[in-house]
Amino acid sequence: MILADATWQKWQAAIRARGFRAMAAAPAARAQCGETVRQWLAQSHHADMAWFERNLDKRLDPRLVVEGAQSVIMLTAAYWPKPVQLGPFKLARYAAGSDYHEILKDALMGFCTEHLQPLGANYRVYVDTGPLLERYWAQQAGLGWIGRSGNLISRKDGSYLFLAGIITDLKVPYGEPHRDFCGTCRACIDACPTEAITEQRTVDSKRCISYLTIEHRGPLPNLPFDNWLFGCDICQEVCPWPQKFATEPERSEFEPRPVYAQLTEEQLAGADAIQFAEWFRRSPIKRTKLAGFLRNIVHLKQKNPKLKA
Ligand code: B12
Known part of the structure; x- marks a missing residue:
């Protein structure tokens, strides 16, 4: 089924109402970065995260996860952008509040129940909860680019962003792969x-x-x-983009x-x-x-x- 542009626009408003910042999609296909991922594993850069090796085929091809998959829809949600202390120690900003896996998965499931289910769509939702290369698909969909640090950076919102994804058999309007804006910065x-x-x-x-x-x-x-x-x-x-563009999260749970x-x-x-x-x-x-x-x-x-x- 092909989703009308007008419905996609309505979805954009609906995801914002649920605390997401942006949504874009790419056609489901085999990921072109398979060699990068294989090298990463061969060099043991995944350390003891043995779970990453499981389901590698599925991780590299969303069509193996959802039967008839046509689209990978990716979403961003902002997290707390300022320094956070845990007593005298530093705490990563993403961990300042409640667990994004739970909060965003609930929000996205709610969105899908309301908007995808009535269309009879087959879909699966991910918030760092399964074999989906979330940064890669966000870049393919045009939400930002994968910076030198490995983080997905948006020109509008910086990189203090969570990612979430939906693999579905619906065809939706697609974005363009985002170009790189790191330049010579290291x-x-x-x-x-x-x-x-x-x-x-x-x-x-x-x-x-x-x-x-x-x-x-x-x-x-x-x-x-x-x-x-x-x-x-x-x-x-130290990255210029989040320094300039990060804003506070829509969801108070991340404060x-x-x-x-x-x-x-x-x-x-x-x-x-x-x-x-x-x-x-x-x-x-x-x-x-x-x-x-x-x-x-x-x-x-x-x-x-x-x-x-
Ligand atoms: C494993 C993992 C980690 C590991 C390994 C980190 C890593 N960079 O792989 C550890 C525990 C270290 C980690 C740390 C962090 N993580 Co983490 N992590 C993941 C996880 C589960 C998988 C990442 C992965 O696939 N790694 C394998 C490598 C090979 O893939 P990759 O990093 O995406 O790299 C891609 C690019 O290199 C790209 N690429 C390279 N060259 C080229 C060339 C071309 C042409 C193309 C097309 C692509 C391409 O291809 C690679 C594969 O797609 C994802 C969730 C998910 N399911 O995707 C979250 C995720 C990446 N993590 C996230 C976060 C927030 C963090 C931290 C910021 C947390 C913190 N503050 O401590 C740090 C950041 C560290 C860093 N600089 O990456 C967010 C990132 C959001 C964003 N804006 O990017 C994610 C998406 C979770 C989420 N749902 O929000 N993480």
């Missing part, structure tokens, strides 16, 4: 203290502070983490939780399972589990012995 590569950003616009997770503080289990390598307790935004903080800035180092380092669960209920931070969280604090204190609450 600010992100130069600023990354662990040299995690490769020349292929990908990230070596084994060196990325974000991976190490969130996904990695076990002892941390001897790398300079600055003061990042969970996630890292250095490659975006920083007020208690975070007030916590002391002693409180954070002394957290038990109950306290951890209470502070980080419905937050992305729960992903480290208490053990990973405390390990990160010990690591930062060893590196910055003068750190005071």
